[in-house]
Amino acid sequence: MLAAVYHGKEEIWVESVPEPTLDDGEVLLQIEACSVCGTDLRTYRHGDPKITPPRILGHEFCGRVVESRAVGANVRVGDRVVMYIVIPHGSDRYTEMGRENLTTHRTTMSYHHDGAFAPLMKVPARAVELGNLFPVTSEIPSVQMSIAEPLGCVINAHSRLNIGLKDTVIVIGAGPIGIMHAVIARLQGAQKVFLLDVNPRRLEMATQFDVDEAIPVTADGSHRERIKELTEGYGPSVVIVAVSSGQAQADALEIAGKAARVNFFAGLPKTAPTAELNVNHIHYKELELSGSYSEKKSDFQAAYALLHSGRFPADRIVTHTLPLSRMTEAFGLMESGEALKVCILP
Numbered sequence: 001m002l003a004a005v006y007h008g009k010e011e012i013w014v015e016s017v018p019e020p021t022l023d024d025g026e027v028l029l030q031i032e033a034c035s036v037c038g039t040d041l042r043t044y045r046h047g048d049p050k051i052t053p054p055r056i057l058g059h060e061f062c063g064r065v066v067e068s069r070a071v072g073a074n075v076r077v078g079d080r081v082v083m084y085i086v087i088p089h090g091s092d093r094y095t096e097m098g099r100e101n102l103t104t105h106r107t108t109m110s111y112h113h114d115g116a117f118a119p120l121m122k123v124p125a126r127a128v129e130l131g132n133l134f135p136v137t138s139e140i141p142s143v144q145m146s147i148a149e150p151l152g153c154v155i156n157a158h159s160r161l162n163i164g165l166k167d168t169v170i171v172i173g174a175g176p177i178g179i180m181h182a183v184i185a186r187l188q189g190a191q192k193v194f195l196l197d198v199n200p201r202r203l204e205m206a207t208q209f210d211v212d213e214a215i216p217v218t219a220d221g222s223h224r225e226r227i228k229e230l231t232e233g234y235g236p237s238v239v240i241v242a243v244s245s246g247q248a249q250a251d252a253l254e255i256a257g258k259a260a261r262v263n264f265f266a267g268l269p270k271t272a273p274t275a276e277l278n279v280n281h282i283h284y285k286e287l288e289l290s291g292s293y294s295e296k297k298s299d300f301q302a303a304y305a306l307l308h309s310g311r312f313p314a315d316r317i318v319t320h321t322l323p324l325s326r327m328t329e330a331f332g333l334m335e336s337g338e339a340l341k342v343c344i345l346p
């Protein structure tokens, strides 16, 4: 079969690889759709020391079970499924508290196991056994279901933000993840939701969603004045940083209202992980600062259920589809801000 194989920085080749064969307990999926993640883009541009090439990337997928050697599994041949891609091996304090994303005894699809930028993908026995496959029983297209994985990551952040009717929310970064954060904030009942970005194209796209205003970030800081105006001088009660930028993190603490909750959803590059922050904002404004990494199984379940319900605008989040042969074109579309999510049809 033809698969998109990662060989190192700037090297993803669509090439012929052997079809996977199953051992006991494993399940084979025919991949119908696999969206391209920001981390795929980062891996392509900068490499990733956690991934040993050659490796088939792609972890935001929806597929159909075409073969199964898993007796008693919750899915059968013919079922369409999505997958929680974190696979804990053994248990520790974190798995016991339902925070599988934090365990060190985990493997992950497309990092330790071949992913879904290929027509066929093997699901490890441990994942099947843990019930990581979720059957899709509605008519929702596979392209839309493929965003269950990133949506689960977004929901993980929200499980610590507890947004509700009393909140005004600012999301910094109007890429697909930022927009998902904004939509979730709205669904949670936020009074006002604003998106910030430096890219006018992204801001333009953001206005097609249910947000109150898409605000351009300027070097002179005029966006901070605009935010003050829009929040009656108080500043927002929640700020989410959905862009990998130390400047955005610093801005988040600056913009946040008193007693606000701030979430650093995006990390910084591992080669430059420090940022200059005015930490007195945390002190004087009594901010609550949280981080967010990957997702818990319960977050994935919530994302799966929300997509299933049809109440999430997944059809507008995925703006482009490409055949596998043109997979690397996705990266340019994402970088320019022309695309939100690009979905590959292998």
Ligand SMILES: [Zn+2]
Residues within 6 Å of the ligand: 037, 038, 039, 059, 060, 149, 150
């Ligand atoms: Zn992802």
